[in-house]
Amino acid sequence: MGHGSYEDNKKAVWKGLVILAIITLVEVAFSLFGKGYLGIDQSTFTLYFAGLFLIIFSFYKAYYIIYKFMHMADEVSGLRLSVLLPCLLLVWAIIAFIMEGTSWGERRALIENKNSEQVKEKTSFNDTYFMNTKEINNA
C-alpha cells in the first residue's frame, strides 16, 4: 500500500533490498569475527559479543520485513497488536528451554561421571544383610 507516490514506493523497495543485503553481509562478518576468522582468536567473549549483535541484527531484519515489506505499518493497531503481542510469549519459551537444555547437559555429565567412578570396596547385599541380622540377634 504505502502513502507516497508510485515512484516513491518503487524507490523504497530497492532501498529496503539494499538495507537487508548490507545487514546480511554485516551479520556474516560478525559471525566470522566471533569464530576467530577475522584477526582476533575465538574466545567466549568474541562468541557472545558477536552473538548479541547477530540477534539484534536479525530482529531488525524481522522488523523491516514485517513493517516495510508486509506493510504492517499500514494496518490498524488492533491487527498489529493481535499478531505481534502473542509472539512475546516466545520470550519465556526461549529462556525456559535454554535453561532446560543446560540442565539436561548437566545431568548427562553427572551420570557419565557416576558411571566412570571406581567402586573401592565390594560388599554384596547378602553380606550386609546377614551381618545386620547377626548383630541384632546378638543384641
Place this chain on the structure above:
Amino acid sequence: MATETLQKSTTQQDAWEGGDKKPFEASYGKIMMWYFLLSDAFTFAGFLIAYAALRFSVPSWPVPDFVFSTTPFGGHHLPLIFVTFMSFVLIISSATMVRAVQEGHRENKNGVVFWMFLTIIGGAAFLGCQAWEWNNLINVEHMTLHTNPFGTHEEAGTYMEGDGVDIKEGDSFTAGEPYLIHNVDGHYHQLKYKTVDGEVKQQAFGPKTFGALFFFITGFHGFHVLSGVVFLIIIAVNSFSGLYEKRKNGYEMVEKIGLYWHFVDLVWVFVFLAFYLL
C-alpha cells in the same frame, strides 16, 4: 467501487470482505492470512527452540562455518559463502514480490505477471541451492538423520593417521577444532589420535541430534518455499489470464501470497541465525 459495496446489503456476498464494518479495516482473507502466519511462526519457533535446548544440552556442537564451507563448482574452505548467497536469493525474491504487489495496486496486469515471474525464479533458485546443499551433506559428507560425522575435539593432540584429504599423520590440533569423519565405501573412518597426556583415542561422532534437527528444520522451511512457489505460479497464471481484473477486490490474491512469501523470507532470517551464524 465504494458505491458498489454500499448498494449491496450485508448479505453472504459481503461476508468474505468482512461485511460493511470490516474488523481491523482489512478483508477477511488478509486477516486470516496474518493469523495463519502467526500460527506458522509458533510452529517454526517450536522447532528452533527445540534446536536451542538440544544444542545447550551437549558439551560441543558442530561448528557451522566448518560444516557449511563447501560451494558448488568445487569450492572448499569458504565458510558461509554459499548460504549467504542463498539468503540473498530469498531477499531479492522478497523485493520483487513487493514490486508485484505494487503493480497489483495500479491494476497493471503485465507488471504483476513480470515481477511474480521473477519471484518464482528466485524461489526456484533457492530450492535448487538447498537441493545442492542437502545432496552434498547426504551423499558427499554422509550425514544422516542419526549419524553426525561432524565432531569437535575436546582436547589437544596429534593425529596418528591421515585421512588423505585434509589431515596428515602427525598433524596436531587444539581443543575446539572441528573435524569430519570421512566415509569411504560405506564405512566411517574414525582417525586415531594421541592426546597430550599420551592417551590413544579415536575421533568421536558429533552430537546425534544435529542431522535430524538440520534436515527437519531446513526441510520444513524448504517445504514452505516449495508450496509458496506452487501458489505463486497459480496466482501468476490467474493474473495473466485476467481473472483478477474482473474481481471486485482486484489483485488482493497477489497481496495475500505476498504476505506468505515475505513470511518465508522472515523465517529464513531466524533459520540462518540459528543454524549458520550462531
